[in-house]
Structures are given as C-alpha cells and as structure tokens.
Amino acid sequence: MLNVGIIGLGKMGKYHLNIYDELTNANMAGMCDASEEVLGELSKRYPYKTYTDYRELLPHVDAVTIAAPTVHHYDIAKECLEAGVHVLVEKPITTDLAQAEELFNIAEKRGLVLHIGHVERFNGAVQELRKIATDPYLIESRRVGPYNPNFAGDSIVLDLMIHDIDIIVNMVNSDVTELQASGYSVHSKLPDYASVHLHFANNTTAHILVSRVTQKKDRTMSISQKDSFISLDYTSQDINIYRNIQSTQIMGNKELRYKNEYVLERLFVYKDNPLKQEIKHFLDCVSGQEECRVVTVEHELKSLKIALKIDEILMKDKGAIEVNL
Template identity: 45%
Template sequence: MDKLRVGVIGVGHMGNYHARIYHQLQKYVDFVGVCDIRKSRANEIAALYGTKPFYHFRDLLPHVDAVNIAVPTSEHYKVAKGCLEAGVHILLEKPMTRIYEDAVELIDIAEKQNLSFHVGHVERFNAAVLELTDVIKGQTPVFLEAKRQGPPGERERTSGVILDLMIHDIDIILGLVKSGVAGIAAVGKKVYSKFEDIANVQIYFENGSFATISASRVSQTKIRTLSITMPDYDIFLDYASEDISIHRKATTSDNVVDGKMKQVQDSYVERLTVNRDNPLRLEVEHFLNCIQDHEKPIYSAMDNLRSLKIALKALEITERNLRG
C-alpha cells in the first residue's frame, strides 16, 4: 500500500507544529512539502524538516492526497475550497471560517467529493478531556466555568480571543452538555489590538445547564481550566497539565470532640489517571486514520458547525456591545 502523500499549507506558529508532526510520522506518510506565501519561511521550514517548499497552495495540490491548513482565518475559505475542489482531504485549523454560510458550503463540497474534512480543535484530543467525556456520560452538568488566559505574545493577531481561544472551550462545553442553546450573553474589551483581547461569554442551555467562559490574552499568568458542577460532585480539569480531579459531595457526621458533640463534614478528592500524549499528534493521526482506515470521526460536521455558530454569535454580541 502506497503511503498517503501529505503537506502543510501555512507554516507560521501553528503550521510549524503540524509540519513537525508529519516529519515525525514519515514512517507512515510521504511528507511531500510545506507551503507559505513568504518564500523565506517556506524555505526555512522545508529545510528544517527535510521536505520541499511551495509558495502557492495550488502548486502543492497535484502532489498530495491530504493537507493541513494553518493559514490566517481570513484565508480559510479560499484555501480550503481550492483544496476540496482538487479532491484533497483537509484538516483545517479552527475556526473553519469567519462566515457561517462559507463553512456550510465547505462541508457540502467535502461530502459531495467524499473527502475527509476535519477541523483542528486540538483540545478534543487532550487526555483529560477524553477522560472527562467518559466521567459525565449520560449526566447533565449543572454549571460549567472555563478560563483561558495568557500573555499577549508577539504573534500578529488576525482575530480576537473568541475565535482564537474561546472557541476551544465553546466546542468542549457543547460536546459535554448536548442540549440546545437557549440564550447567549457576551462582553469584551480591546486592549492591545483592534479585536477583543478580553471576553466573557455566558451560555444558557435548554436543559437548564449554564456555562460561563472567560478568555484573555492580556494576563501575565497562563491558565486553561474547566470546572464543572454536577448534582453530586464537582470536576476540575487543567488543560495544560492534563490533570482531572473529582471532588465528591461531602458527608456530615456527628462526632464527639473534647467532650462536645460536633458536626464534621468529610469530603474527598479523586484524582484520575490519564494516558497523556501529544494532543496535536493524536489529532493528526485521527485525521489520517479516517482517510486510510475509514475510522469514524469523533466529531461530526454538524458538531463543527454548531461550535462555529455559537462562537460567531458570541462575537456578534461582543462587537455590538463594544460599539455601544
């Protein structure tokens, strides 16, 4: 069986990571090349991973079966559509597009062409998230609180924190709650860029669940956590360390202390063991397995559309509030 021919389009910050993964997987794939409109960057990354540089994505397409796309969000629709129409499977970095209807069109093209179209929500492959899905299976969370914050960094920003950071948490929470959305509230603030650098979004679900999500790229501390209140216990997840713990409901008992009857509350924390791995590598391997072995995607096209729709709605509300 011939190796799957793969490439990476856009080798900036995230695309470089994708290229590194394919370099590590060359026993299983033919890493044809990398593409970037910045010739010096394409040459640099191609030399680093021993592959060929391309300077326009259409020049790469005749040589590959599948590509990872990590270009700026504003270019997602154009590049993804060109790849799909050329019969190439794609793993497109989140968010799919800035316009919901464009995302729907891309999915339609992929389905008509019988192509794998994955969206790069890497937190889906976080070991703690994979464990969390099993922990709350069939149960309804009462309240969920996600925090994702960090320093500004030096990368050029092409979108705000809702589409850049918060969409990860929106995606995970929608996958856990599994209920229609009844309402959304959102606020944000520009600090360093022309986009929202801080945002807080509240999601109200039809089944009564409630979530609040905060994202910031102006904090000097790096936090990526998810807290979930269940009817009888709490869950705390740290995306960065891939740790997950369950805080069980306290029990109350009457004890004699120093000759006096006192009520004592007992509680305990259960720290779950998870199989840690590189989430991005797992995501890429899943993409390849879906192409080669017809593995079922862990998230459907409708799941991807739903996450995008809620994120875009939150962004719309935030921008309206910013305008006053």
C-alpha cells in the first residue's frame, strides 16, 4: 500500500483528495495546505492528518500530488524529489523551462516518477482520438468558458491552452515550424481570449481558440484528414466521424436543390473520470506496474516550450498589423 499526500488543497487539490479517498491501493497519509482555515474545513469531512508545512509531511509519504499555485511548484517539487518522494504536479509544471528540466533531471537521477497533471490525456475520447486521427491536416480546437476573476492574474495559455497544445503536439508528432498568436483583454490586464495557429513540419495546421469571457462553456476539437472529418466533445467524451461526404445539386421543377450525404459513425468511448484514470496511472507507475510515461520527457516539455513562446508573443506583440480602413 502506498502512502500518499496532497500539497495544496484548493479547487484542484480537493478533486485529487476525493479520488485518493476512493482508491483502495493508496493510504492518505496527510493533507497539507498553507491555510489553517482550508485544513480546518476539510478536517470536518476527512479523517486524515493535516500539515501546514509540506516538509513535515514528506517523511510520511511515498508519493504526493502538488496542487499548490503554479508559482510554488518548482520549490515544492524539488524538495519532494530530493526527499525521495514521487511527484504528480498539476499543470503547468513551472513557468520556466530550465526549472522544469532541472526537476526532470533530479527525478531521473533518483529513479522517481515525476508526472505532470495533463488530465485531458486521460479523457477517454482523447485516447480514442489518438487511434483514429492518424493523418490530420487541419485541427481546430475550441476551449471557451465564462470569466472567473480568481484567474485574472493567470496566463490563459498556461491555464487553458496548454491542454490543447499538449493533445495536438502528441497527436501530430512533428516539429512546430510556424507560430502565430493574437490575444485581447476584456476584463483582466492579460489576454482573456487568444487565437493561435501552429504549423508543423509535416504540413499539419492547428488553429486553437481559448477564451475565459464566453458565457457558454464549450470544449471541442475537430480534425480534417484525408478520408474523414472527426469531431470530439471533451465534456461529453463523444466522438463523431464523418466519412464518404458527397454533395450533389439536383435540378427539380424550377428549383435547384442541394444534397449533402455522408456516413456518420458515432464512436463508443469508455467514459470514466479522467483525473481518476490519471491518478491510477501515476500510482501504477510509482509501484512499477506500468510504463512510466504516457509521452517522453521531451514531449512533456515541448508543450510547455510552445506555451511559453505563445505567451511571449502575446505579451510583446499583437501578432497583427495596425490598419485604419
């Protein structure tokens, strides 16, 4: 039985807690949060030992989830790894590439699992998508939702778009050769919506739209490839595949009619809680029952690298020319 702990029990840490609490192969050895108030509230519902300092938790655990604010990930993860503790750190691992590389180096040297919480990889529909989107040439991704002032100071790219970048980069498996980005603010000082084009060496293009100022939450991706059009809904985990599309014009009595026919395949996707799948995978890696990484470290850092580059463009350049037409 593995002894596990959680560091940071805000919005995301509580989701982790619910899942660890359900699992039978993990013993929750401690909940850690810098806030006594947060721990006080949780203690009313969970019987686990509490810590305000994560260093005191480390001698009691084999593995931890780090779900503290991103700015603390590097320091906390480094100390956990140096104490010989396996780490699942919420995304983004850090906001600095060199720091992320350093953490992976420490993990590798010590033979520890360092897993970044890219939960969408464990979405059943995304896993099916990998099998059928074998030759995409155009990818359109949309991740939009309403405004939450709590995230006003966070980059929309590291917060939302990194999920899509990660899925796309792993699906296309080719280098990015061209990047265009533009973003605008509505409520906060940072871009609240952004549009990005990635072009890959294998001639695939991806268009990603993210927004935190859209009243209707919508998380979808569509893929055009040679013989099919695939449409995926992350929330319902549904995948529709359109094939053999034929359009014809029919000349009737004084009217021209347009007919569009296709074969629609609705894919059956095994639906489970993606975070539960992710935590199970992490624990299986820790106990040596599963291959350690879903993707390579190089791929892990590739999505962060692209996300940071996009942020850099958005911060200093609108990615557009000024006109007055």
